[in-house]
Structures are given as structure tokens and as C-alpha cells.
Amino acid sequence: MIQERDTIAALSTAPGRGAIAVVRISGLATAEAVRRFCITKGPSAIERPRVMTRVDVRSDDVFIDDGLAVYFPGPHSYTGEDCAEIFLHGSPLIVRRLLTELSEKLGIRPALAGEFTRRAFQNGRMDLTTAESVRRIIDARSQYELQGAQRLYSGELKRSIARFRSALMNLKAETEAEVDFSDEDLTFESKDARRRRVHDLLQQIDDILARSGAAQRVSEGFRIALIGATNAGKSSLLNRLLGWDRSIVSDVHGTTRDYVSEDVELGEFRVRFIDTAGLRLTEDSIEREGIRRSIEEMKRSQLILHLIDGSRESIEINEALEYELSQSSESKKIIHVLNKVDILHERAQSDTYFDGIRRNGTFELIRISCKTGEGVDVLHRRIVSHLEEEPGGLDPFLLEERHRHHFQAMREALQRLLSLWSDGAPDEICALEIDTALQNAADITGEITTEDILGRIFSVFCVGK
Ligand SMILES: Nc1nc2c(ncn2[C@@H]2O[C@H](COP(=O)(O)OP(=O)(O)OP(=O)(O)O)[C@@H](O)[C@H]2O)c(=O)[nH]1
Ligand SMILES: [Mg+2]
CATH class of the missing domain: 3.40.50.300 (P-loop containing nucleotide triphosphate hydrolases)
Incomplete structure (x- = not known):
């Protein structure tokens, strides 16, 4: 697990006045923050993980609010780190007061947009498609869009990518085996059968792109x-x-x-x-x-x-x-x-x-x-x-532009593979195209990502998520 050095905090409910406001904290100093700011007469919230505890929120002798606190020790928390949620009365003044105290007394800094979910992703609590769907769920403007986002959240895309990857890995293993053992008298699956499997993958990609395109039209x-x-x-x-x-x-x-x-x-x-x-x-x-x-x-x-x-x-x-x-x-x-x-x-x-x-x-x-x-x-x-x-009308499969881009790239790599096979290109060269397709599949779920891409994905989140 990647344990970030800083502990972060933010208001996780909508800003403004309301019945309650929830401040979320994540990182190493979380337990210390709960111990210090959430005072109880009986067992503390730290001793009762994942249970809501009635607390006096105070900083030393200064009363901040009467509230509730829940402590989630890592790794079984939203971010995978130690986390806490403190429920306050929904006044921006109370929230600001607590956030200021957390920062001044314990150096807990305000979270960036999407930083909690980003930590969840980095700690393997969710893959990138699930993390992205969190924002989609929050932003959904219709039941239809919500259903589409919930499908991503439940891992539907992650599972289809896993199937694609295993099919591509098999294809690659066989192609490489043919390279390694080409001199020996082994029987490999005929090229025709492999070609059919690639066509089948292409068909599946086309279906996904068509469904998502239609769903996109319907949704927005x-x-x-x-x-x-x-x-x-x-x-x-x-x-x-x-x-x-x-x-x-x-x-x-x-x-x-x-x-x-x-x-x-x-x-x-x-x-x-x-x-x-x-x-x-x-x-x-x-x-x-x-x-x-x-x-x-x-x-x-x-x-x-x-x-x-x-x-x-x-x-x-x-x-x-x-x-x-x-x-x-x-x-x-x-x-x-x-x-x-x-x-x-x-x-x-x-x-x-x-x-x-x-x-x-x-x-x-x-x-x-x-x-x-x-x-x-x-x-x-x-x-x-x-x-x-509408095709996809009742079966929303809503993809992000990023996902579509990688599916498109997978598709192009597989098409090149087919034409290389037709031209009788050496197997080593063909294997490179399978690698490209594999790489793009891995990019969708975020197995391989760069700082830059993560920055772009999470910056569109709201703070506190
Ligand atoms: N009796 C009756 N009158 C209607 C009905 N629908 C609309 N009208 C009347 O028809 C007239 C035109 O209606 P609008 O809705 O302005 O028509 P429009 O198609 O928007 O017209 P433009 O903007 O000029 O292109 C109004 O006086 C309406 O009250 C209807 O079902 N029955
Ligand atoms: Mg008119």
C-alpha cells in the first residue's frame, strides 16, 4: 500500500448550510485527530472502529460542536488508509473551524479535488474505471445516466477488460510459443483459428463502442x-x-x-x-x-x-x-x-x-x-x-472518452495484426501489436498510468470525494 505522507481533510457533503456536514479525514494522523478532537465520556471512536460514536468536537478547551464520529482503520476504509468521518451541524463556520484546527494543531491539510478517491485507487481499493464512476454517479442528471454509472461502479467494464486481457495473453503466449518452438515438431492452433478469435475480439470491441455511443447520445x-x-x-x-x-x-x-x-x-x-x-x-x-x-x-x-x-x-x-x-x-x-x-x-x-x-x-x-x-x-x-x-437505451453502457480512446487503439492494433498475418510478417512483429492491444486494455483499468493522466482524471472531481 502507498501510504501518503500527508493526512488530508475536507468537507465531504455539499458546501453551504444544511442539517449536517461531514468532514472526512484520511492518512496517518487520522487516529490522532479523532483522539484529540472527538472527546467521549466512554470508549473513544478509535476503540470502536466503524461504529458511530457520539462525541464532543473540541480543540483543547474550546468547544466546536456536538457531533458524531466514525473511525475506519486502514486498509478496510474508502481510501485504504486510516480514515474518519466527523458529522457536524451543517454550518460552514463550524466546518471551517474544525478544518483550521486540524491544520494548525496536526498539520492536516485540505484535500485536493478527488484526492480521497485518488488515494483509494492508488491503494488498490478500486480500479480506475470504478474511481471514475464515482464522479459519474455524483454528477448523473437522469436515472438513466445513474444506472450507467452504477454499472461501471459495480465493475462491469473492469470484468470485460479482464476477459479481453486474458484472450490477448493467450494469443500472445501461442504466438510466442510458435516463435520459440518453430523448429520443433509441435502442432499449434492453426492461423485460421487464431484469426477467427481476433475477429471475434474486434466484434466485441465494435459492440462496446456502438453501445456506448448510443448510450452517450441518450444520456446527454x-x-x-x-x-x-x-x-x-x-x-x-x-x-x-x-x-x-x-x-x-x-x-x-x-x-x-x-x-x-x-x-x-x-x-x-x-x-x-x-x-x-x-x-x-x-x-x-x-x-x-x-x-x-x-x-x-x-x-x-x-x-x-x-x-x-x-x-x-x-x-x-x-x-x-x-x-x-x-x-x-x-x-x-x-x-x-x-x-x-x-x-x-x-x-x-x-x-x-x-x-x-x-x-x-x-x-x-x-x-x-x-x-x-x-x-x-x-x-x-x-x-x-x-x-x-435506442440501441443501448435500456442497457446503458456509458464510457468515458478516455475508455473509448483505448478501445479504439486496441481495435487498430488488432486490425494491424490481421494484416500483418495476411502479409506473412514474422511472428515477433505480430506479437508487438498484441502488446499494444494489451497495453491499451491495461490503461483502461489503470494498471499502468502516469501522474499526468491521474491528475487529469481526478481534477474534475469535487473536493471531499
Ligand atoms: N383550439 C386549439 N387551439 C390551439 C391548440 N394548440 C394551440 N392552439 C392555439 O394555436 C395558436 C398557435 O399556437 P402556438 O403554440 O403559438 O403555435 P406555434 O406552432 O408555436 O406557432 P409559431 O411560433 O408562430 O410558429 C395559439 O393561439 C394557440 O392557443 C389546440 O390544440 N386547440
Ligand atoms: Mg411558437
């Missing part, structure tokens, strides 16, 4: 654009979906002149709704710019809700919309929303009304009224089920 950037002709009710629908009046609604055509977006939790997911400027031909240069931006937003969205004003005689289809309709595919879906069913035009009762939006004979249509609220819940559920249909 799932964009849903509301588009359609002016006055169709796009802004009314945005407000309905959000549950509050975000966009201005009026019967004046061209009310929304620039797009308006809002992030919202929808079921387990986090999505961004974008209300756009109604599509129409206009002489007004500002509105034209708004429409241009709206079309850009429409192109960047993964789901489009096309609002149709059902009170009108026919559906207006703009050129940009026409284009999107022709592009509609698995990765980009359009749901047509027939609005204003409370004042539906009689023509909208007939199938021919929808001829303009039919593609390959079909289209998906949901009938709603933003005025009465009819059908909005159906639309809501349909959007959620669409998110769940």
Missing part, C-alpha cells in the same frame, strides 16, 4: 425538435410537455422567431426539447434567420415531432421538412402529431389528408389537443418508448 444529447408550419401549436406543445409556460404562444403566425430549448427529465431519460420557428416563406430577414436556425436544429435532432395544424384544410409541407421526411430512418425518426383535434377540420377526418406525409405507404401519427390536453400523455409515452428503443 438526446434532442427532440418540434417543427411544423406557423401556428401549428409547437410552442403550446413544448409548454404542455414541460408543464410550465416556457415559450410564448399566440395566434399570430411567426410568434416564435428563434428556437427555444429546454432540458427536461422524461421517464428515466434526460432530453432536450427544441421549439422552432414555424416554417414558412417570409420577407422578414430576422424571421428567415430564425427559420434557418430551426432547420439546423431539426437536422441535429434524433427525433422530430412534426406538428400539424388539424384545424386547417390541408397540411403545409415545407421544402426542409420534405427533405427530412425523405431522410427518416432508424437513427432519425419523425412522429407526426395532429394537433387541435378539438377543432379538427372535416378534411382531416379522411385518409387522403395525410397523403403528403406518407412515405413508403406509412407514417406514424398521434392525435392531440394542446388546448384540452387530449392525447398528450400518449405522445409522452411514445417518446419514452422511442428512447428505450
